[in-house]
């Protein structure tokens with residue numbers, strides 16, 4: 001099954017466009033986890049079990065693991081998702097962007113070592129730097145387009161021939177790079193107008209849309225701007241707002257995460 005097929009099935013099975021971001025920051029873990037070996041693994045498993053029926057994808061951010069030499073725990077987490085929740089795609093957020101020969105190794109790392117179904121990549125070294133990911137025909141390459149951060153404007157809004165750079169990226173990926181239907185784009189929920197522009201350029205290509213929750217993106221505007229005609233087409237990511245949700249009424253961290261994930265999924269569904 002290809003990444004896109006798996007994602008389409010997960011949108012339907014869980015009636016969800018919510019991508020649960022796995023950005024495990026030990027400093028924010030509940031106190032009892034702090035000195036526990038493999039705390040990252042245990043914490044993430046708790047989140048995964050609590051949200052797997054309300055998510056359309058999981059997005060581990062590799063830096064949170066690599067910084068603590070916890071790549072082995074990331075491997076186990078990916079394996080855990082593939083085994084327990086085989087219908088939920090894993091998007092490895094690595095934002096890779098090196099040249100071809102090096103990109104081949106990054107592709108192996110994402111797809112072989114971690115068994116991810118898709119990986120985030122930067123377009124700025126051009127097609128030959130993205131092509132190695134596309135060699136993995138059943139996997140996805142999600143290309144940065146209009147990122148959620150304010151500084152994304154420094155380059156992505158540069159005007160080239162009357163069109164902002166991010167729109168050139170959207171057109172290039174849709175018209176030239178996506179020959180096997182395995183690409184997606186990243187557009188931040190913090191920029192709904194740009195999200196609508198991108199959707200009008202790319203047809204039904206899937207979008208990874210981070211920026212709701214902790215970054216304050218507007219759910220209604222995001223869904224209305226980015227959805228496809230059938231009310232899908234997006235993985236709307238929230239990480240910190242779910243992972244570190246404040247427990248209420250005796251909840252543990254996983255129950256709190258589930259409550260916020262459900263609320264977010266349902267808020268998104270109101271506007272599909």
Ligand SMILES: O=C(O)c1cc(=O)[nH]c(=O)n1[C@@H]1O[C@H](COP(=O)(O)O)[C@@H](O)[C@H]1O
Pocket residue numbers: 021023061093095120146147148149186187188210211212213214215237238239240241
């Ligand atoms: O590619 C990404 O996932 C990404 C792109 C982008 O434009 N903005 C963005 O925030 N992200 C990632 O999405 C997650 C957002 O986390 P929260 O702000 O905690 O919801 C982080 O893992 C970011 O690295």
